[in-house]
Amino acid sequence: MFAPGTVLLHDNLAPQGQNLLFTAPREVLVAYDSAAARAALRRLSAAAGQGLWAAGYLAYELGFLFEERLAPRLPEYSETPLLWFGLYDAPRRPDRAETDALLAGAGQGLATDIEPRLDFDTYRRAFERVKSLIAAGDTYQVNLTLKADFRLHGDPLGLYRVLAQSQPTAYGAYIHAGDHHVLSRSPELFVSGTDGLLKARPMKGTLKRGRTRAEDEAGRLALARDEKNRAENLMIVDLLRNDLGRIAETGSVRVTDLFSVETYRSLHTMTSGIEARTRPGIGMHALLENLFPCGSITGAPKLRAMEIIHEVEAGPRGLYTGSIGYIAPNGDFAFNVAIRTAIIDSAGRGEIGIGGGIVADSLAADEYQEALLKLRFLADPAPPVTLIETFKWTPEQGFALRDRHLDRLIDSAAYFALPVTREQAHAYLDDRARDWTGPMRVRLTLAETGLDLSAVPLPPSPEKFRFAIAAEKLDSTSLWLAHKTTNRAFYDEPRQRAHDAHGLDEVVFRNERGELTEGSFTNLFLQRDGRLLTPALASGLLPGTLRAELLASGRAEERVLTLADLARAEAIFLGNSVRGLVPAEWVRNQDHD
Structure with missing residues (x-):
């Protein structure tokens, strides 16, 4: 979709984030060796005087050019570019909606077969060498990294779109460099300059x-x-x-x-x-000579840390921990630190760097596992978040448990940085309810695009729910059990299977410890000695609004509950704010243990 030479610098973190879209370069600068890199840097400096913008990237190893002690370590010919820049007329400045629309036009993209290049034993040898140098007083901190390989299936811009939705950042970038694509979701500013x-x-x-x-x-x-x-x-x-x-x-x-x-x-x-x-007369070349690469991805002292990195790491870093950004004709500029950054060749082969800072008390196993965890944003990007609240509305009472629903919505909206206030939600509900005349089941959603609502006539509550115990176990530490979102397949699919196979209305889940948690759309209540007991939040379940109301009124109390408690219950109820508290029958012979 984006033509070769296109650069998108993408801020989807701030509500009014600045985006720059560079297309149709007048000239492309690419350097694979030191002589070509020096010539390209001179051309970059001259381009501003011709009214041209520059946008592209600097590889980490370009920094070797700027230090006499490091220059001999630069290979005669780099396998990947030391720098890549396009020279452009003024960029477009698409707002968030326009940028989202541009990305929406991309095809599907997926990263698979993600494999780190180093096993733990190989990593540990490099780690121990770094620790020995720290102990000897050679350095205080070294940023130790490794690479992982992966395969792209589909459209690289489509993969970028998924990563951008999953990880909003201020310093993202997408570059179509012809024979390779760059996908960066960096959250870190290296350096920017505005009017000096x-x-x-x-x-x-x-x-x-x-x-x-x-x-x-x-x-x-x-x-x-x-x-x-x-x-x-x-x-x-x-x-x-x-x-x-x-x-x-x-x-x-x-x-x-x-x-x-x-x-x-x-x-x-x-x-x-x-x-x-900046002092007068300091140009971009001098800035890079003195600042690049960023010290946050080398260690300290910087020069010695870079020597150690060259000694212990398995190969060149390339773009990873380098920098992506732009230079304007007036001398303004901004560059990120190229972390969370993948590069993909024309055959769909991709690589990405991961790593972290090593200090005197670092542990090899912890650092290796933490590095591997950083691959999750590529291997398993989180879906875009849409919050959901389902209300009962009647002409007599309006929205049932409105304040409890909005408490939960506003709390989750703050967690996910979604744009809404309580006043906006109140006004939106009141406006949409204006023309309703009969009882309604109301579905309110909140996404980055704002509030939305659908409503249907309220179905009658059943006299009884028939349920079984689901085979699937819920992870009590899962983020998605703390917030009600449209990410509900792990709830809905087991219930649908139970309905299709046995005509059941609901399934009840357990956690990894065998504790009862909740139903797929209801909370669970057991009656014992005239009291209602409901699973504790610590067991891992959604804080339902009916549940909260019953707890606050003293009609129910929290307990850690098991199948044994379920078997001894005087009565069982399943409920939510739309249906109320409904008697339930445990159909034991349909459990899925």
């Missing part, structure tokens, strides 16, 4: 997100206070301050914020902000 003001925002220190907003806040606070992550982050901040100081006006380098925590779809990361003002 330089900004850098290194990332160092990450933590997996919690399942709920409360867990998230606890995690953010823990990361912000973690001394190990703060020490690593400060080490890189000092490195970048030193790099910027070589090209900045005296006294202009300053840290704008330290140890801030930013939240992305799957993790929290610690970042710090640094600013400086």
